[in-house]
Amino acid sequence: MLAELKGLNEECGLFGVWGHENAAQITYYGLHSLQHRGQEGTGIVVTDGEKLKVAKGEGLVTEIFNAKVIEELPGTSAVGHVRYATAGGGGYENVQPLLFRSQSKGLALAHNGNLVNAIPLKHQLEAQGSIFQTSSDTEVLAHLIKRSGFPQLKDQVKNALTMLKGAYAFLIMTETEMMVALDPNGLRPLSLGMLGDAYVVASETCAFDIVGAEFIRDVLPGELLIINNEGIQSEMFTISSNVTMCAMEYVYFSRPDSNINGINVHTARKNLGKQLALEAPIEADVVTGVPDSSISAAIGYAEESGIPYELGLIKNRYVGRTFIQPSQSLREQGVKMKLSPVRGVVEGKRVIMVDDSIVRGTTSRRIVAMLKEAGATEVHVVISSPAIKNPCFYGIDTSSREELIAADKTVEEIREIIGADSLTFLTVEGLMTAIGSKVEGETQGHCLACFTGKYPTEIYPQEQVSAKC
Secondary structure, eight states: OOHHHHTOOBOEEEEEEESOTTHHHHHHHHHHHTGGGOOSEEEEEEEOSSOEEEEEESSOHHHHOOHHHHHTOOOSEEEEEEEOOOTTOOSGGGOSSEEEOOSSOOEEEEEEEEETTHHHHHHHHHHTTOOOSOSBTHHHHHHHHHHOOOSSHHHHHHHHHTTOOEEEEEEEEOSSOEEEEEOTTOOSOOEEEEETTEEEEESSTHHHHHHTOEEEEEOOTTEEEEEETTEEEEEESSOOSOOOEETHIIIIISOTTOEETTEEHHHHHHHHHHHHHHHSOOOOSEEEEOTTTTHHHHHHHHHHHOOOBOOOEEEOTTOOOOOOOOOHHHHTTHHHHHEEEOHHHHTTOEEEEEESOOSSSHHHHHHHHHHHHTTOSEEEEEESSOOOOSOOOSSBSOOSGGGOGGGSOOHHHHHHHHTOSEEEEOOHHHHHHHHOOEETTEEOOEEOHHHHOOOSSOOOOGGGOOBOO
16 A cells, blocks of 8 residues: 555665675665665665775665765675654664774664664663764664673674564674674564675565575574675574564565565465455455555455456556645645546446555545545455554554554444445454465464554563664
8 A cells, every 4th residue: 555645664674785896786776676665764884894884865765876876885795774764763864774983893783673672771871871873773782782791793793682672683784794683583574695606685585686686595583694705604692482573574565576484475465365355255346456565465356256356546656755745635635646546447336445454544535535436336445454453663653552543443433434335354363374474394473463462572661662773
């Protein structure tokens, strides 16, 4: 669905390469393929083996980097980042990778996720003399690393990681090595690949396809990879006992051409749609999906139900970011700028509209209204995920119950608000059946907290949740 309109955003995408003569250029292409994970800021840090150099800014990858900027980033290794910021987390100083310099060596940090204990750790570190330069929770790790008493960086990083709680995938780079870390629950996707003799790491495997890299394996929960000119080393900084990949990666966040834990995202979404058709059989004339993340589920629903799939909604590809702050009346037209109904497809038809989620309900209401204005006689809304009733503290921009329409309203009440003829959410059991992920032959656990309220980690008071990423 239209994330920028409905308020369901994930904050970051990571890409790193070690041992390639065109490291900055490769990272640029990798970040471009991950742009859907963050559109507010991007950066690249490179190393030539002796010094670190950074280029970053607020905006899209193509807005910040051009041929001249890339040429000014010489080096054989790089880490990059695309970012979505929550309230209070914007600004150039928070754009990653963050770069820290000391008398011994530099340190670049890029982070995907959210540390739920960042504020308590900041209070503790400030009491010990630390001074923070950003409002990002990522900076906490840098201070913890520098305050560790271990002589080797590897042990400093492992010790610091054990103090963190929440969701995190980290890329850490000095002049002479790159480290890769994933939280003990594996809440965020992170994969390792090879590009010739170079190692590459990315939040999604679609980035490997873009740069021509070969997927090797997923980074394990609780794993620390150390990559340098001598090769790669794997160590566990903690033992994972509760693997819980975010289920919304399959439903919404990841690109359909990515694979997560061996499962293709497009295939998973088609299965979600098929399961939805089994749970919510509806008499209708046409099935359509809300571009882009709901198309796969809509195709699955159509295949299972036997009702033809049609392009009932078209996304306007040429609506970019704008710096104009519209009035409330103009803001109401936002969906019409992004989507257009195809009258020839929906006029006089009973339409099943497949979407991936409902957060506030505002966008769903506008899309239903557009379809009916275009002549649809009925609009039945089916959602390929359970109702989002609980806030996420792991890096998704739904950090309070007040933002969620399903937190205090029944399905019937939501149906009336959005103006649909019927409304159905996929069940939690149906979601698990459709995804069916596996890790090393064992069933993969999932974080379902936004649906069930059962969080896989300790949760701190909401006011203590820091600006993420």
